[in-house]
Amino acid sequence: MDYDVKDMSLADQGKLKIEWAEATMPVLRLIRKRFEREQPFKGIRATACLHVTTETANLMKTLKAGGADVRLCASNPLSTQDDVAAALVRHEGIPTFAVKGEDNKTYYQHIESAIAHKPHLSMDDGADVVSHLHSKRKDLLRNVIGGTEETTTGVIRLRSMAEKKVLKFPVISVNDADTKHMFDNRYGTGQSTMDGIVRATNRLVCGSTLVVAGYGWCGRGIATRARGMGANVIVTEIDPLKGLEAVMDGFRVMPMDEAAPLGDFFVTVTGNLKVIRGEHFAAMKDGAIVCNSGHFNVELDIPALEKLSKKKLAVRSGVDQYTLKNGRRVSLLGEGRLVNLATAEGHPSSVMDMSFANQALGAEYIVKNYKKLEKKVYPVPADIDKEISRLKLAGMGVSIDKLTKEQVKYLASWEMGT
The missing domain is CATH 3.40.50.720 (NAD(P)-binding Rossmann-like Domain)
Known part of the structure; x- marks a missing residue:
């Protein structure tokens, strides 16, 4: 297996950290169980360019469980957790290309390695893979059916590409999901x-x-x-x-x-x-x-x-x-x-649970619907956002009220006034 990590002897330590994060990611765990049954990514090659952290590792495990052939590289030279990168290679069999402190040349070499399997899906945090495909590796664009984007900066870049009619495939803006930006961005x-x-x-x-x-x-x-x-x-x-x-x-x-x-x-x-x-x-x-x-x-x-x-x-x-x-x-x-x-470890895993649930379900949505989508940036569908909220509340042991039949009728009526 092709990979580039700092030190494989850190793999066992990284595995423990990944498991620690997973304990507070109930939504992603539920999605993974469904993916294992349904295999929505069978035959799909995915390149992920994300911060290589414990939370990202759990997303990669979820995509692989759903049948994806996934490769991962870092979306920032200083955000990689080297023990996590080693654990993904040794314990999960996921080709990972990330070393904390890598120079600019290595950073782009790692992107090249991550797209070497000719991806169908891109998964970005900052739009570097999409940008690289459109500028340096246009030969690979014919394979790509769509992508997802995690952060505000990447969405800005992608919307600019879409407005200029240069974006060659549809992208789901995970950042626009309420269960992402209202929680990940604010609390995380x-x-x-x-x-x-x-x-x-x-x-x-x-x-x-x-x-x-x-x-x-x-x-x-x-x-x-x-x-x-x-x-x-x-x-x-x-x-x-x-x-x-x-x-x-x-x-x-x-x-x-x-x-x-x-x-x-x-x-x-x-x-x-x-x-x-x-x-x-x-x-x-x-x-x-x-x-x-x-x-x-x-x-x-x-x-x-x-x-x-x-x-x-x-x-x-x-x-x-x-x-x-x-x-x-x-x-x-x-x-x-x-x-x-x-200088720290990034967002708490309980927050990233929702963000990466959006990534996983957004990628599934692309695979199921790409033939009907235009080459532009789409928000996460509202039903996905609500389902993630529901699963998160359930995972936290929190219940909420339901509308009565009378209330449903009232909200749907224009005849009933003051």
């Missing part, structure tokens, strides 16, 4: 980002000023978790509606120019580039800590930070301290990559 990113900051720095959040750039679902989660830890939270935004929402939620809102001198911690979650630029780094107080929890590290203008600096020092694992020419020090976490994965 919120907790795991703060976890990454604390693990990397061991600094006290309580009493500090934390600046969140972007008030989408991820930004809301981070701002809420930071406030819960005692931080004074500032939000920066470019959307007046989201800015207004942040104000109404009790946060201070201002431009980054005004926030830069005030913050002790800075987190970007916008999906855009150069959100924190040279003029902002230059204005920061001595000791400021900067990180990114968006998909790509372009949210921080790192070349500008390097240009402003006279010295760079790795002061802790995952912490690079830049001494600026003005004498102030600014620390960058995780090389500006997703801090929740670069």
Whole structure:
């Protein structure tokens, strides 16, 4: 079997971690049991480019249980858990191409290895496989029947491709599912980002000023978790509606120019580039800590930070301290990559249970319906979203009410008024 992982001796350790995560992923377990019976992916080759974590491992096991010939590569050079990658190869027989800290050249070599079996399905977190197929490996496009996309950044890229009529197959936007973005982005990113900051720095959040750039679902989660830890939270935004929402939620809102001198911690979650630029780094107080929890590290203008600096020092694992020419020090976490994965372990498995249930069912939907779908980005069907919610509540031991016949009739009626 073809693979590239750091150290196969870590496989047993990775297997235990995968099993630990699986214990709080009841929805995916139920889907796997059905897939084992029905084999919806029999004869289907799938390439997954996702963060190689314990939760992803359970998704890969689910796809394989459904009959898929699956290959996995990393969607970020710093997010791979090397023991998990080894376990997938040794214990699950899944070709995996991922090494934490891999350079850019290796990253794209791993994508090439992952698509070497000529996939029918792509499964992305950031749209790198789709982009690579459309730019470098157009010869493989004729095999692809569709794909799924996990994150906001990838959906933005794919919608741009669809609008320009260059997207060659349909893609399900897992990120648009309520059971993904309302939970994964808000609660998962919120907790795991703060976890990454604390693990990397061991600094006290309580009493500090934390600046969140972007008030989408991820930004809301981070701002809420930071406030819960005692931080004074500032939000920066470019959307007046989201800015207004942040104000109404009790946060201070201002431009980054005004926030830069005030913050002790800075987190970007916008999906855009150069959100924190040279003029902002230059204005920061001595000791400021900067990180990114968006998909790509372009949210921080790192070349500008390097240009402003006279010295760079790795002061802790995952912490690079830049001494600026003005004498102030600014620390960058995780090389500006997703801090929740670069310096921590990513989202809790109970949250990823819903996200990866969407991935699994979205992939099944593509296989069953691709002949009827146009070459564009589709939301997760509403019935899938509701079914995942139902399964999750059942897995948590939570019951909800049902409409009575009288209530059903009332909601369907226009005759019954006040």
